[in-house]
Amino acid sequence: MIFSNxxxxxxxxxxNRVGRYxxxxxxxxxxxxxxxxxxxxxxxxxxxxxxxxxxxxxxxYGSLKNLHLKLLNxxxxxxxxxxxxQGNGIIVIKEIIKEERNGEVRVLCRRSNxxxxxxxxxxxxxxxxxxxxxxxxxxxxxAIIQAKIDKHPIFDHYSYGGIPDIRVIVFxxxxxxxxxxxxxxxxxxxxxxxxxxxxxxxxxxxxRTNNAVIRNQVVDIHPDTGHKLSGLKLPFWQEILELAARxxxxxxxxxLGADIVLTPDHGPILLELNARPGLGIQIANxxxxxxxxxxxxxxxxxxxxAKERVDYSMKNF
Amino acid sequence: xxxxxxxxxxxxxxxPIGILxxxxxxxxxxxxxxxxxxxxxxxxxxxxKGDVSNFSFPIPKSAPGQKVTDERVRHxxxxxxxxxxxxxxxxxxxxxxxxxxxxxxxxxxxxxPVIYSKIPKDYTETYPKGLEQYLKIPxxxxxxxxxxxxxxxxxxxxxxxKTTLIRKIYYYVEEEIQRNTDIKTIHETxxxxxxxxxxxxxxxxxxxxxxxxxxxxxxxxxxPELRQSMEETKLRFTFANEVFLANKWIPIDTNRGFFGERxxxxxxxxxxxxxxxxxxxxxxxxxxIQAERARINRYNKAEFKKExxxxxxxxxxxxxxxxxxxxxxxxxxxLLIPIGALVLSIARNVIGIPTFGIFTPILLTLFFKxxxxxxxxxxxxxxxxxxxxxxxxxxxxxxxxxxxxSIILTLIIMLMxxxxxxxxxxxxxxxxxxxxxxxxxxTLIIERLSIMITEEGMLNTFKxxxxxxxxxxxxxxxxxxxxxxxxxxxxxxxLFLIIGLLILVGKYKGYRLSEFLRFRDLVRQKKKMESLPHxxx
Numbered sequence: 101m102i103f104s105n106x107x108x109x110x111x112x113x114x115x116n117r118v119g120r121y122x123x124x125x126x127x128x129x130x131x132x133x134x135x136x137x138x139x140x141x142x143x144x145x146x147x148x149x150x151x152x153x154x155x156x157x158x159x160x161y162g163s164l165k166n167l168h169l170k171l172l173n174x175x176x177x178x179x180x181x182x183x184x185x186q187g188n189g190i191i192v193i194k195e196i197i198k199e200e201r202n203g204e205v206r207v208l209c210r211r212s213n214x215x216x217x218x219x220x221x222x223x224x225x226x227x228x229x230x231x232x233x234x235x236x237x238x239x240x241x242x243a244i245i246q247a248k249i250d251k252h253p254i255f256d257h258y259s260y261g262g263i264p265d266i267r268v269i270v271f272x273x274x275x276x277x278x279x280x281x282x283x284x285x286x287x288x289x290x291x292x293x294x295x296x297x298x299x300x301x302x303x304x305x306x307x308r309t310n311n312a313v314i315r316n317q318v319v320d321i322h323p324d325t326g327h328k329l330s331g332l333k334l335p336f337w338q339e340i341l342e343l344a345a346r347x348x349x350x351x352x353x354x355x356l357g358a359d360i361v362l363t364p365d366h367g368p369i370l371l372e373l374n375a376r377p378g379l380g381i382q383i384a385n386x387x388x389x390x391x392x393x394x395x396x397x398x399x400x401x402x403x404x405x406a407k408e409r410v411d412y413s414m415k416n417f
Numbered sequence: 418x419x420x421x422x423x424x425x426x427x428x429x430x431x432x433p434i435g436i437l438x439x440x441x442x443x444x445x446x447x448x449x450x451x452x453x454x455x456x457x458x459x460x461x462x463x464x465x466k467g468d469v470s471n472f473s474f475p476i477p478k479s480a481p482g483q484k485v486t487d488e489r490v491r492h493x494x495x496x497x498x499x500x501x502x503x504x505x506x507x508x509x510x511x512x513x514x515x516x517x518x519x520x521x522x523x524x525x526x527x528x529x530p531v532i533y534s535k536i537p538k539d540y541t542e543t544y545p546k547g548l549e550q551y552l553k554i555p556x557x558x559x560x561x562x563x564x565x566x567x568x569x570x571x572x573x574x575x576x577x578x579k580t581t582l583i584r585k586i587y588y589y590v591e592e593e594i595q596r597n598t599d600i601k602t603i604h605e606t607x608x609x610x611x612x613x614x615x616x617x618x619x620x621x622x623x624x625x626x627x628x629x630x631x632x633x634x635x636x637x638x639x640x641p642e643l644r645q646s647m648e649e650t651k652l653r654f655t656f657a658n659e660v661f662l663a664n665k666w667i668p669i670d671t672n673r674g675f676f677g678e679r680x681x682x683x684x685x686x687x688x689x690x691x692x693x694x695x696x697x698x699x700x701x702x703x704x705x706i707q708a709e710r711a712r713i714n715r716y717n718k719a720e721f722k723k724e725x726x727x728x729x730x731x732x733x734x735x736x737x738x739x740x741x742x743x744x745x746x747x748x749x750x751x752l753l754i755p756i757g758a759l760v761l762s763i764a765r766n767v768i769g770i771p772t773f774g775i776f777t778p779i780l781l782t783l784f785f786k787x788x789x790x791x792x793x794x795x796x797x798x799x800x801x802x803x804x805x806x807x808x809x810x811x812x813x814x815x816x817x818x819x820x821x822x823s824i825i826l827t828l829i830i831m832l833m834x835x836x837x838x839x840x841x842x843x844x845x846x847x848x849x850x851x852x853x854x855x856x857x858x859x860t861l862i863i864e865r866l867s868i869m870i871t872e873e874g875m876l877n878t879f880k881x882x883x884x885x886x887x888x889x890x891x892x893x894x895x896x897x898x899x900x901x902x903x904x905x906x907x908x909x910x911x912l913f914l915i916i917g918l919l920i921l922v923g924k925y926k927g928y929r930l931s932e933f934l935r936f937r938d939l940v941r942q943k944k945k946m947e948s949l950p951h952x953x954x
Contacts, residue, residue, distance in 0.1 A: 102933055103927065103928045103933060105940045106928055106932065106933065106936055106940065107928075109939070109940065109943060111928075111932075111936050111939070113926075113927065113928040113929060113932045114769070114929060114932065115766055115925055115926045115927060115928070115929060116926045116927070116928075119924070119925075119926040120926055231819060233868060234868075294873065294877075295874075316935070316938045316939070317938060318938075318942050379932075379935075382936070382939065383935075383936065383938070383939045386939060386942060386943050386946065387943075
């Protein structure tokens, strides 16, 4: 059987993920809490879970009219669709430039990849978001203008352009696998594995990288910075895992992916949640999810606090 | 819960199969209507010679392996009488005046081969009265009788049962008498070892009857080869035998070498040459025979409808054949969609082929089906190109999404206008090519496509496009299996079977074929790591 190797390594396939874990452990009615980032942020605030500050929520075309005036209040920001997926439709503006010519004010935005965008273009992008261009199901959507997060200095040599994020798969509240996604030039500064970002597997026990891949190929050094990828040890590791574990209590989804970013001043904060986290994390860690999921399902003690669950995971995985 | 699903699935899968078996075995319904393509259009034109006010001519009759329908024997000035008392039909046309001009007969004839592979040994001594005429031996010249006598001692020695005797006579006439159309009497044949088909049949007939086996000469028409069928081929009567063995009339053809078999390119006109010898003699009539294959190659739904209604079961009430014809046509197409969906489910969930949207491939297939594959592909390709280009251009105008989509929609309609002007110039193209619903599908595909290109890059987009096309091709090719189409239409209960299979696919939790590729490197690298000594890690 051609699949015997995969089975032996306990690789989780899509059908298995959906049929055995997502459908059984995730209540459909709780999906909006993770699929809509506005709702996630509201719920997180109530639970005291730190998230990036939402400056503005744009819900209708009418509020686009004077948007440029409001945007001038901020030095930098991120525009994202509330119901987007895989980082689609996200624009990072790192600088707002005001030009005055003959008494006319022109507002330009500098993107994270240094391209300049007229504010009209920004508005057009937002109207695209509102009409549902980037949303999961193509329905009309809401745009979020959010505080731009700065890169934690530990990533200085490990990231090109954007901010790395840490993905933690949480099963029944127990972190089961984790990786950090490091943007590269070919991923256009985005932490998206499909576009060529580095996926580096992290030991749950100590937050140290154990392996790294780009598009399924093992790599040792960051292709843009030339820095060795092994030996990166994330600070606040226990806090990161606890944050992820608490998300389970917050949205009550048994199989959950938590995307966490490290801020320079506030430690780890929750960026977004995912009810159908991808399977590439297994490649980044060179190991399969099934044995860990089954261990939790069959052996882990029930009714633990988030901190106790994290302890269990750090000890066992 | 798990058990319940197993029960439901088993029920869904097994019950349609059960119904099929019930229909086939108990009700003896065919599961698919007969194809009409082995049906012949058959014509005879006859003209009596001399001044007669009535005359007769043999016409085909339904028999095993031969079904005669749609007979046309009537003639506006003549009375027609058909004598069907014997195994054969003879039509008699009569009038108060002398018959002038041709008389035509036509019919549809469905031919099937007749094969008796095992003929049991036959020791019958006496036969019923009706068969006595088939035992009469015609008068022969004394020297011919002597010749046959010595022939019999030579070839039939030691045979005890009639089946073996007939087989030996058959081998002798078939192999030893060469075909020669100039030789027309038994006497000549016995002297030269050659004979015309009729004479060979006569010789066989005499030899069989001398051994007390009822035998007769049958008049047949050999149907033209397929290649000849388009042109008008004039056919002639030809001859073979039938012998009564083991209570059956067994076909035997010493001219073409068939024992107990009549292939489906021979049609019986009359089963006793002796009765019609005069009627078909060129001295009395001139005639021409034509046959061509019915050109339509489709299923005979009308016939099947009768069959279903006759069966008088619950299925005859629920049969789709009772629907009006336009609805029937629609359902033949629609009933394949669930099979397409099954193919799609397997392709996506078991193989892992990426597609645009979920049912886009199915909708596209219907578009292709409704137009034609070539047109569909061309139209699709042009439309996708226009869509991509337009989106890049319209992107510069910062238009809202809905109006922009509407512009693409309008552009597609303009394309269709242009096409129809072109098509009208070119040939008369059927309006079928321009129908409503594909327009919207195509528009949505363009939009998804252009978003995907910007977000996931050309490579991924084309992978998905390719995946979609593969499935479109797969589902589209289902429509070429016309038997499948008819099978679903005749037995719509198979839809339950499809649901059962879909549950199985839905419960499939194994790996997708695509994941074998996706995780291939993982497995390889893991193996490599494990083979390294530990201190190197």
